[in-house]
Amino acid sequence: MKAPETEIQQAINDPRLQLAIYTGTGRLIDHRAKVVGAEELPDYQELRNEAHAVKKHTIENLDYYLEQLESNVIAHGGQVIFCRTGEEAADFVLNLAKERGLHMLVKSKSMTSEEIDFNERLERHHLEAVETDLGEYILQLAHQRPYHIVAPALHLTRYDVARIFTQELGVENEVVIEKQTRIARGVLRRKFLEAGIGVSGANFLIADSGAIVVVENEGNARLSTSAPKIHIAIAGIEKVIPRAQDLAVFLNLLGRSATGQPLTAYTSFLSGPRREGEIDGPDEFYLLLLDNGRTKLLEDPEKRQSLYCIRCGACLNHCPVYRKIGGHNYPWVYSGPIGAIITPQFHGVTEDTWLPFASSLCGACAEVCPVKIEIPKLLLKLREEVTQVKRKEDSDVMERFAFQLFAWVAVRPKIYLLLASLGSLFFPLVPHIGPLKKWASQRTLPEPAKQSFHQWWAARKGSS
């Protein structure tokens, strides 16, 4: 319910962490800026408009496209499993593994799987899920949540990684980043070749093709989806887009917005088990379509645009609040501005009521969102909803009283001016008023002017 004030304070007062976050996000900001400028990408704004329009159309006809997706996946020899909850998704995988006598699977990066605590659910039933994306692998060893949607280990330094590797893998202390990568590569290579199941997420689901698109740089998603005999993809139902040709718009926006890459190293367009004549590839393909509350978000016509998100992370990088408090101070796996708008929608506005207010409404997020989600507008809407709940519950009485009083005074100019002139008498009390204490501690307080503008004007009028 309350903001994690102590942890936020700790994050802000940790110079090493602040440097890691600021420079990490700073690099991503610079990389993006280089490839969306007027010279490099003259159609950038048009692309954003088109992406928004395609997402809007798809979301508003979502059932149609889900059915089209499903029938095309089946036509290509795959299977579609609709999952209401994370539990259903995990249960499907557990049952399949049990049926086949498999105890280990390899996994590529998927925020959707984090959302449903996929690995934990599997591990509880002794099915080992090995993260293969380097950042996620490190976090798995360290038992930590991702710090950022795209750069999960943004907060870690090479020394942190060295410590984690030594502790969890028993290797000698190694701080050279390239060597650390080799260590991970060596361990994971064996896993790719041994695993009976590969699990991936999906950046896009293509309705007219019965296909998934996975975008990556390392090659672990390609390996996870090509080496094991079974491929399972988990994706939220909102990931669907109508046609393969729509990728022209989305792939031109995703890499650029996320990491400043016109195309990432690998973009895989996968449609089911290997076809006749194909030498390798999985024999079985399962697409798990996850609801987990998305149908609830669909219900609100103003806020359902939150589902347009393509998980590029640009809003996080540009958010001055994220860049100070960091990814672990958000209550859910999705952090930054997108996390701030979807968390209350998934969990209810009464949970984490502080979250929609943890923003100065600077609008940097909306400016860089490739699908033009109106994040500040949705934050304001959520603030209004929180306030309405508080009105009903009769909580936060002081704040409500203060604003009601302000409104009462602000429509009565004479009283407003009277109180304002008396204000300078009460001003020294401000640092002692509870909620204002901390505000006052950060700064030298502004002093009310000896003569307000109203007074200056009145005096000038009088003397002319």
Added chain:
Amino acid sequence: MVGGAERLIVTAREQILGGVRKALSRTAGQPPLFETAPTLRIPRSDRNLYVDLFVQKLENLGGKSFRVRDTAAVVPAIAELLVQKSAVASNSPFLRKCGVTGLAQVHAGFTDREELKEACAAADFGITSVDYALAATGTFVMLSSHSEARLVSLLPPAHIAIFPRSLLLANLDELLSILPRPADQTSSMVLITGPSRTADIEQILVRGVHGPGEVYAVIVENE
């Protein structure tokens, strides 16, 4: 799938689709409201410049290129790379035409999945052709088929892609205009843009994480 579980799965499906329809005030089978055709942006540029552009883009990413006049010049161009190294080649007819599959250290002709996997895991180089290449981004487009297996360009630490210049397209948009539904042809289409990389630790770039860290393009100009 087991019978009892099947019933449960149908129920989840109907629940989710039903929930979606209710939220959107749509009825089952209702066609979608108007949608516009996708915009494909294909530059009107000189195709003769595509090779230059491709080479430049690939080299910016840390890949290397060889431009050779004809198929006979391919083997001499890559001979030095393959000294004391082993390679797996795909079954692409173009590779045969270039004489690559004839080289002593190159193993080709795999049709068995397990054998291929083992060979690729042990090889220093994977040699393939491509189905298309994209000039704007220095990208290889590879469709999985009886000629091209997935793992050849993925497991070995180095990848050589040998192709005729006639396969060069302008960009992704052009690819999608000639291949509007890749799924009709293959279970896997991969766009390979440079070497495997990561910046997960301190945003420092490292190449060759899981996929090949060295990537070579050999472009045959007269084909």
Added chain:
Amino acid sequence: MFVTCVVDQVFPQVGVAITQVLERLGYQVHFPEAQTCCGQPAFNTGYTEEARKIARHFLDVFRDSEAIIVPSGSCTSMISHHFADVFQHDPKLLAEAHALEPRVWEFSRFLLEAAQVDDVGARFDGIVTYHDSCHALRELRIKAGPRKLLAKVQGLTLAEMDAAEECCGFGGTFSVKFPEVSGAMARTKIDSIQKTGASTVVSIDSSCLMQLQGVIQRAGLPIRTLHLAEVLASR
């Protein structure tokens, strides 16, 4: 002229400066004395009902004004973009708000587009850096304008800071609810300002200046905060 509650009570010199600049250009400045606030603090904190009352009063006061000059990007944006949200369920007031929109001018925009001047004959010696306040930059698309005006000020050197477009951390009640974060954001801005060697930071939003000034003074730094109007009024 709508001076805004912050200018009225804390920085009246900004209102004075605007009056001077406009009068020098030959305008007759009116100050409807019944004005109070635009309602932004209430609106941004989710108190839409209260914001509506305050906004309604604003409409009453300024309904017949020819041009309403506002020395604040965020208040201008509240009036011209968010009154529509506040009145969305009241067609009559919504129509009035829309009718008012074209007559609401952020100060620098008024000078450049309505008065069509970029040189007001000002003189200000020193190195100045400009802070792009968020509402002005992103909602009103004001970026080049104030810089154009500053470029014509004699004796003034404009030094751009790296973090010009980053939020100062005020955000109204945000600075009260999340004071450490707000303070940290301001300190990042101030580090960037210091790198420019500027002795003055200028903005078109007094609340940003108030936020920065508070943290600057706390740190004891020799940096002044001035509203664009004050620079343009200097001779």
